[in-house]
Amino acid sequence: MAWARNPIALVVAVIVVLIVLMSTVAIVPETKQVVVLRLEKPYRTVNAYKAGEGFGRTNAGPVFRIPFVDRLVWVDKRILDVDLPDEPVLSTDQLRLEIDAYARYRVTDPLRMVVTVGTEERLREQLQPLLRSSLRNELGKRRSSTLLSPERGQVMDNVQDSLQRLASQYGVQIVDVRIKQTELPSGSPLTSALTRMATARRQEAETIKAQGLKDAQIIRANAQAQAAQIYAAAFNKDPKFYDFYRAMQSYRTTFLSPDAKGESQIILSPSNEYLREFTGQR
Amino acid sequence: MVNSSGRDALSGTFHNEPPKSPWGGGSDKDDGNGGGPRNPWSVPPEGRRSRTGSPSALDELWRRARSGGGGGGLPGVPTGARLWLLILAGLLAVWVLYTSIHPIGPREKGVVTFLGRYSGTLDPGIQFTLPAPFQLVDVVDVGNIRTENFPNSGENLMLTGDQNIVDLAYSVRWDVRSASAYVFQIADPRETVRATAESAMRAVISNTTLNEAIGEGRSKIEAEAQVAMQKILDEYGAGIRIQGVAIQKAAAPAQVDDDFKAVTAAQQEAESNRNNANAYAQRVIAASQGEAAEFDKIYEQYKLAPEVTKRRLYYETMEAVLANTNKTIVEAPGVNSYLPLPALRRGNAPADAQDKGVAK
Numbered sequence: 001m002a003w004a005r006n007p008i009a010l011v012v013a014v015i016v017v018l019i020v021l022m023s024t025v026a027i028v029p030e031t032k033q034v035v036v037l038r039l040e041k042p043y044r045t046v047n048a049y050k051a052g053e054g055f056g057r058t059n060a061g062p063v064f065r066i067p068f069v070d071r072l073v074w075v076d077k078r079i080l081d082v083d084l085p086d087e088p089v090l091s092t093d094q095l096r097l098e099i100d101a102y103a104r105y106r107v108t109d110p111l112r113m114v115v116t117v118g119t120e121e122r123l124r125e126q127l128q129p130l131l132r133s134s135l136r137n138e139l140g141k142r143r144s145s146t147l148l149s150p151e152r153g154q155v156m157d158n159v160q161d162s163l164q165r166l167a168s169q170y171g172v173q174i175v176d177v178r179i180k181q182t183e184l185p186s187g188s189p190l191t192s193a194l195t196r197m198a199t200a201r202r203q204e205a206e207t208i209k210a211q212g213l214k215d216a217q218i219i220r221a222n223a224q225a226q227a228a229q230i231y232a233a234a235f236n237k238d239p240k241f242y243d244f245y246r247a248m249q250s251y252r253t254t255f256l257s258p259d260a261k262g263e264s265q266i267i268l269s270p271s272n273e274y275l276r277e278f279t280g281q282r
Numbered sequence: 283m284v285n286s287s288g289r290d291a292l293s294g295t296f297h298n299e300p301p302k303s304p305w306g307g308g309s310d311k312d313d314g315n316g317g318g319p320r321n322p323w324s325v326p327p328e329g330r331r332s333r334t335g336s337p338s339a340l341d342e343l344w345r346r347a348r349s350g351g352g353g354g355g356l357p358g359v360p361t362g363a364r365l366w367l368l369i370l371a372g373l374l375a376v377w378v379l380y381t382s383i384h385p386i387g388p389r390e391k392g393v394v395t396f397l398g399r400y401s402g403t404l405d406p407g408i409q410f411t412l413p414a415p416f417q418l419v420d421v422v423d424v425g426n427i428r429t430e431n432f433p434n435s436g437e438n439l440m441l442t443g444d445q446n447i448v449d450l451a452y453s454v455r456w457d458v459r460s461a462s463a464y465v466f467q468i469a470d471p472r473e474t475v476r477a478t479a480e481s482a483m484r485a486v487i488s489n490t491t492l493n494e495a496i497g498e499g500r501s502k503i504e505a506e507a508q509v510a511m512q513k514i515l516d517e518y519g520a521g522i523r524i525q526g527v528a529i530q531k532a533a534a535p536a537q538v539d540d541d542f543k544a545v546t547a548a549q550q551e552a553e554s555n556r557n558n559a560n561a562y563a564q565r566v567i568a569a570s571q572g573e574a575a576e577f578d579k580i581y582e583q584y585k586l587a588p589e590v591t592k593r594r595l596y597y598e599t600m601e602a603v604l605a606n607t608n609k610t611i612v613e614a615p616g617v618n619s620y621l622p623l624p625a626l627r628r629g630n631a632p633a634d635a636q637d638k639g640v641a642k
Contacts, residue, residue, distance in 0.1 A: 010367070027415075029398040030466045055400035055462050062397050078469045079518055081477070102477055104518065152485065175518065178481040182441055182488070190447075194537045197446050197492075201541035205548035212552020216559035223563030227570035234574035241584055244592060245577065248599040255603040266603075267610040274600050 023067040030060045031078050033107070035114040037071040042111055049077055049108045075110040076120060079175055082127045088185065089136060095144035096189055100181035103131050103163060109171025116170050123170060131177070134163040147182055381414035389425025391461040394418070403461055422461040427525055430454045430476055432483070439535060440484055446492035451531040452504075454479045454511070456524050463521025475515070475522060482510035483527070496532045504529055 028034050034046040047059040065072060084101045091097060105127065107113050107120075117123045138159045139147060146155065160177040167174055184190045235242040255266075268275055385408050386392045392404030394411055395418050404411075404419065411417040431453045432438060439447050456475055458464045468474050486506045490499055508527045515522050534542040584591045 011370075027398040029395060030400050055466055056402075058399060060395070060397075060399035076469060078467055079474075079520075080469050081474070102481075104474075152488065176514065178477070178514075179484070180477055180480045181484060183439065184441070184447070193445070193447060194535060197534070198538045198541040200446075201538065201545050205541075205544045208545065208548040208552050212548075212555040215552070216555040219556065219559035219563050220566075223566045226563075227566045230567070230570040230574050234577050237578075237581060238584075241581060241588075241592075242577070245580065245595070248595050251599050251603050255607055265610060266607050274597075274604075 020067075023065075025062050025064055026072055028060050028063050030055055030058060031076065032060075033075045033077045033110045034063060035073040035075065035110050036063070036065060037073060037114075038066075038069060040071065042115060043070065045111050047077065048110055049106060051108075073110075073114050073119075075107050075113060077107070079104050079106050080120070080124075081105070082124050082131060084128060084131050084135065087132060087135065089139045089147075091139065091142055091144035091147060093143050096185055097139075097144060097147060098181075098183040098185045099135065099139070099147075099179055100183070101131065101135055101177065101179045103127065103160075103177045104175040105167065105172050106175055107171060108173040112169075112171030123172070126170065127167060127172070130166045131163055134159050134166065135177075138162065147179075152179070378413040382411050382417075384409045384411060384419050384421070386421065387423075389423060390421050391424050391458075392419040392421050393461050393465045395420070400462055400466065420465050422458055422464055424458040424461055424464075427455050427457045428472075430456070430472075430479060431530075432476075432479060437535065440487045442487055442492045442495055443489050444491045447535050448487065448492055448495045449531070449533050449535045450483070450487065450495070450529065452483065452507075452527060452529045454524060455526045455528070456522055458521060459523040460521030463519055468518060468520045468522075471520060471522060474518065474520060475511075478511050478514045479507070479527075482514060483507045485510060492534075496534060500529050500532060503532075 026034070028047045030047075033048050036043045036046065046063045047061075050058075063072075081102050081104045084099075084103075087099045087101065089097050089099050107123070113123060117126055138155055142155060146152065156177050156179065160174050163177060164174045184193050270278070384392055384404060386404050386406045388406045390406060392409060393400065394402045394404060396412070397416060401417070409419075411419060431451075433451065437449050438451055440450050442448050454475065464471055483503075486503050487495060490503060493499075495503065504527045508524050511524045511527070515524070533539070580591075
């Protein structure tokens, strides 16, 4: 019953127990891995990444340490990313492209990572220039068309391989390297590209117009040919009668059109066929 | 041990003793509390006071605190200290209740970790776990379909496969397929989705021509981007499902928009030219057919009576023509003017000139 009679002592005791617990036990979540440094010397790792390990079967959980002797370095176990925004790259055909790339990586050897770079922030600082140089080395060997084409996947695999070779020393596995954006830099390259697009469109417009005119002319010519064929088929049955018939039509059109009415003067000779009976010779 | 020895003695005295004996202490269940005063070892000293039922430890504590006789020192101080204890116990109880009961909504899942290690996923409903430091629950909204819009504002220029530039606006809908992977696998899931979407969409666009991108290729681009995104995210094991990619706008950049419209105008113009030509063709062909048919009909009749028909046509035509014109008949060959023809012409000419003058 002593604890009940002296609650302040109890509270103090609880606090002491808590402090001891907190300094001797740490809880490692699924998302973290831990490197234990004993007297600043790497001693062991807890919950280090193993490929294909399911959640719940990892070594996450409480970890014991000796206060003031062990120091825990926490390393993220998840997939992290390093970004490389607006990186200018010059392709072999001297086209300047602005590339926005990123790499996704995971620390798979936390011990090596802690020994070589120490913290996650410094790891990121180290990886960014590595990504930049890998990217430039690989892309600088290519034509700009390759960077914009289906073969880009192969290029990115090469970048990933070369980055992986460099990053292995930090205990890092490169999961993926990708180009987020490939842009022509603003200013004259962009303007000239837009001008090229505009002129290409104007050319297309002219071509379409000319094609339209050409088609129209061909349609007319075909129609005329067809009409001529129809006329010929009909009139060729008796060319002499056609001549006569067409002449009659022509006279009517020439002399009877509303414009010509009353304007024509016709001088007939009595020997005219029309006046044959008029002269009463027969 | 104490109890059992006492009971042995009693059972020796009363064989086949019923549970409710006047001695009380004989019952198996009533070890300690419910027993009668006869058993001095099983009852705490304060328990001799009149009591009913079995009070909890807290009641006991409270009573003792009020009685002031239970502990040493001044009456006020221990009372305060015990109040503190009570408050602490109450807080502890609230904490335990609060952190071990989890209402999981119908569109949610709870990811449970036991001392940091993943131990299971909670389904919708009221779920219970161990209190906080031992089991923690991370509630993930899995039913909610999130939408990411690209770009957030302004133009989003992309290079197409034929080295043109297209202004593309699209959105990606995604939800959580595996709550545990979503929580544990990726540091920043939303940012990952965005980066993946941009990468996949640009890869697809770089395999597409401009005309496809702004024209009929949209649904193909959407489907390809969705597949590519899902593939990348699955490689990460992100536990994210892409529900769909929707292109909101695919157009030429604003600077060259006029020239793109010129193409459309040219198409319209070409089409109208073709239409006019077709109309002309129909007219010409129909006219020729009509004329040919007319000729055929007359020719049919002409063949039956060639001379008569021909003369009839001739006279009809001449009649019609001469009826409407001024006629001059010159009687004999060699005699040039029954009528003074030049004068006639001159007489007409001034009239013409006057007409023209008026017209001018």
